[in-house]
Amino acid sequence: MALTRPLEWRLLGKRITARRTLARERLRAPTPVKAGLQMGIEVVVEGLSKSFGRSPVWHDVTLTLPAGEVSVMLGPSGTGKTVFLKSLVGLLKPERGHVFVDGTDIVTCSERQLYQARRLFGVMFQDGALFGSMSLYDNIAFPLREHTKLREREIADIVMEKMGMVGLAGEEAKFPGQISGGMRKRAGLARALVLDPQIILCDEPDSGLDPVRTAYLSQLLIDLNAEIDATILIVTHNIQIAATVPDNIGMLFRGELVGFGPRELLLTSDEPVVSQFLAGRRIGPIGMAEEKDLATIAAEQAQVDSGHHDGGTAAPDLRIVTQLDPTPGMPPRQAVQRRKERVMSMLHTLPPAAREAILDSFSGAAAGPGMSAGEAAGQGMDAAGAWGGER
């Protein structure tokens, strides 16, 4: 691979040396395991409202993605999860509200500030959004070539490392059109990671992936968080991810943020929308169409009462599924301690069920990593936790 493109490298080398010099220092050595040197950045969303023409998508969304923690935004299809994600990086302009990232308001800042702020982000798009005219190698090297003065040898090191990380080693020369959707997705993730972003946004990382690959991806995201302590937001409707990965869960429904808080808050919630969604039942306020009237709800309830299947498949005891730990050998997640302090300080504001679950989880974690790893192996959901060591 490395030997097939010397001419291009020389050309690129010339071009890159002519590049601006600022902001390249953010770039780290090819091996990025320097946990603790940097920390994820908090993303504060205040009163955000977005509509397309006359149709509102969601309104008045207020939440804070805590620094260095993993958050998941749930919601049925078509509730504007992707729109929310795109609003966070300024690809869409909400009409009202603010998104503060590192002191910059993404909604109102100038184009120049926006481009600066975007360097903090790594975004994995729904279909990978790879450049169709470039090979996977060039796709993943693209941010490095655009933003750094690294030599092509160093770029190759980083690219190969990231490709190995997402399980695409050996596929460098392929083009996005030649690979499966799941591979495109993983390549998109690798590309999002090459500049070691401080905020990682994943748009439905699971769609098009089988449950096993989803579990691997979940583990990858957790390991990533342990390694670089990045703030991660995953937008998804996958319950497997929602139950095992995040520190915090939020949910969008009918144009509103139903809630956002520590994972236990939503996993133990009795809110019909949330419990219906987590269980994957037909019974509840979420319908096939956006609106579901009371008559439909009653009719469906009558069907279920008479013995008809409610469609649900998820385990009813989702609330006791433990969160993933980093693969053994990885540094511990720094977010865990920060989160513990943060959650304990807000404990009195939470409902009893969530409070109990949180205290349970902390007492489990206090028993030591060996204990929690054992627990994790016992959970069917945590396949990645058990297999992760083989990587």
Next chain:
Amino acid sequence: MSAQEPTVPGAVRRLPPSAVLPARTPVADAPWLAPLRQTGEFFILAALVVRMTFKRPFQFRELVEQFWFVASVTILPAALVSIPFGAVIALQVGSLLQQFGAQSFTGAGSVVAVVQQASPLIVALTIAGAGGSAICADLGARTIREEMDAMEVMGVSPVQRLVVPRVLAVTGVAVLLNGLTSVVGVLGGYFLNVYVQHGTPGSYLSSFSALAQLPDLYISEIKALIFGFLAGVIAAHRGLNPRPGPKGVGDAVNESVVIAFLLLFVVNVVLTAIYLQVVPAKVA
């Protein structure tokens, strides 16, 4: 709706149920203003392209590749169109002048018609039709696949990275191609006049040089430059704003060609009118 009320107080933070946004600046959203908005966006993009042209890093590689591409798809059609075009003008003007017994002035007709009018228009049509449509399709496909979003998120401006090289390539090819079509068009007229209409080579050339002046060539090149730039920006604008889905890209390509053609002829009228006012005609 009552089913949604939280059963545990404070379990989930409820937001005020005012699910309907107050109508925001209803005038700006009005559908009949869409063409105006599009026009505004077009001018913004044009200004941005000019500004980004001088911003480093300049995408030299991309420019060379696009230049090569646009040139390769336009040279042959432009040359092939300009031969019959020059010939037909010579034929028409020649037969008209023949009735006045002034056939020796056919060469002069070629200057005015081919160099000033036909050549820039042939260039514009081939550039917009062959180059612009390809650029629009390329950018449109990338847009709907979120490649543009991805690029922006990576802190790279798609306008600087992709649009500027393309617009510059189209403009540059248009200017160079205009020289080719002028020559080929005039030659086509010459051969038709000399070999078909049996005019004399000397009278064709002498009447040509009697009426031709350098500003004719200047305005021809200026037209080609402006047409090329407009065709490039229109293609880029449509390509960056397609309606979603593959059909949106198809429509965008269609629109880009149609809009470019319409606009080019209008701009041509304006430029010609200005030229005739500014530059005095040479008296033979």
